[in-house]
Amino acid sequence: MKLRFAPSPTGNLHVGNARTLLLNWLYAKKKEAQFVLRFDDTDLERSKDEYAEQIKKDMVWLGLTYDSVVKQSDRLNLYQEAAEKLKKSGRLYPCYETKNELDFKRKRQLSQGRPPIYDRTALRLSADEIAAFEADGRRPHWRFQLEDVTISWQDAAHGELSFEAKHFSDPILIRENGAPVYTLSGVVDDLDLGITHIIRGDDHLSNTAIQIHLMEALGGDGKDFVFAHLPLLTGADGEGLSKRLGSLGLKDLKEENYEPMALVNYLGNLGNSEESDIALNLEAFIDSFDLSKFGKSSPKFSQEDLQRANGKFLQVVPFEQIKERLDALGFTKTTKDFWNTIQGNLTLLTDVKEYEDICFSTINPKIKEQDFIEQAKEILPKAPWDEETWGQWTSALKTQTGRKGKALFMPLRQALTAEDHGPEMKKLLPFIGYEKTLKRLNGQSE
Ligand code: GLU
Secondary structure (H helix, E strand, C coil), X not given: CEEEECCCCCCCCEHHHHHHHHHHHHHHHHCCCEEEEEECCCCCCCCCHHHHHHHHHHHHHHCCCCCEEEEHHHCHHHHHHHHHHHHHCCCEEEECCCHHHHHXXXXXHXXXXXXXXXXXXXXXXXXXXXXXXXXXXXCCEEEECCCCCEXXXXXXXXXXXXXXXXXXXXXXXXXXXXXXXXXXXXHHHHHHXXXXXXXXXXXXXXXXXXXXXXXXXXXXXXXXXXXXXXXXXXXXXXXXXXXXXXXXXXXXXXXXXXXXXXXXXXXXXXXXCCCCCCCCCHHHHHHHCCHHHECCCCCECCHHHHHHHHHHHHHHCCHHHHHHHHHHCCCCCCCHHHHHHHHHHCCCHHHHHHHHHHHHCCXXXXXXXHHHHHHHHHCCCCCCCCCCHHHHHHHHHHHHHCCCHHHHHHHHHHHHHCCCCCCCHHHHHHHHHHHHHHHHHCCCCC
16 A cells, blocks of 8 residues: 655645645554655746755654655656657647637636636647647647546545536646646656555545546556545635635744644544544554544634644643753753643643743742732741642631632732742742742742
8 A cells, every 4th residue: 555645845834735644644654554755846937845845844843754755857757658648549639729818718608607618629720720830939738638428436535426527628738838737747656656545635626537537548547546535624614724824834833833743633633523532642643543534524723723732732741752842942940840730731832931930030920919918928938848838828828817719829829920820839839939939929020
């Protein structure tokens, strides 16, 4: 078995691409299949090496490996050979319409209430007309002539699907500049590389119909492939994500300090009918992965949910696993005990700063009830402190002032942390320590 992730390196990967990548990868690992990273870079003007490099970096960040890399721009001769084969069998024909002429035709068809299907004028060109275009300096683009057939396949996500070829325009396979279009290069490679499973977005459904038809014209068989088309991610209200995707690049999420395994958990579970436990590493995720649990409805992506998923991951990740990331962010004061104390209150790992400041650096205390704080100061227990200290201090204060609940705890929390929320005070207090506590009760920035 062999799967592939086939990005066009014309931009950075966004969460939608990352989900396709991840599901392919997980499926490959689960089945112990080969996994190919294929750069669909035949559009030489838009494809850039820097994007391809960034895609590799994004994969490293997510911890996703590949067995081999293929660049379509290194394999142009194969696509050329396939094109020649199609020309010989009369299935690939030259067309000389300009983009404007095609646009005009399409608009006219639409205004007449007809579907905008290419009318095959080029098939009726005489040798003289072709010679005149050539003399004029026009270069042809080449279209694949579809047969009037029904194309069907058993989709692993949708079940039986079928399309009438007559509802499609003959697809362009070779551009005017001689460059093959993905429709052709994708098919040639899927056949040549021995790909067995193609998992991609619903936006490729009609491509698949055409590509199965093309495979057959090239001597292949669509039935040799398992196709699974996954519904595309939408925004919270069901709207397409395409406009916002630019801001949801993997590179940006990395820079914003999301945890890659949190993203894996979030994306790998979106659209999965069964909520699974948080996986601490990819191996654990592979074990629980099951493509058949993914539904047909479009999963909703939201950055708030992703943030929540990041927080959930940080809540359970052990110190030993996160230590390297803490060091990289300069959080060197965070020991294992401290991590265990604060991890439940983090959304992003950078939130550690707030708690390191509270416990090991300076803050501006919020003193809201001066008299009460004075009383608290007077009976502040002497060091050494441990987790019992908070209870001893506050129960003595309760007896003395008659306060309880929020009225008792909140002014102390605000004075000692300058925040209204946070980890349990009984755990934080020993880290803050006697001296800092005393200074903060005195209103000093400490
Ligand atoms: N390069 C295509 C894309 O990025 C590949 C689709 C596919 O065949 O998986 O949409």
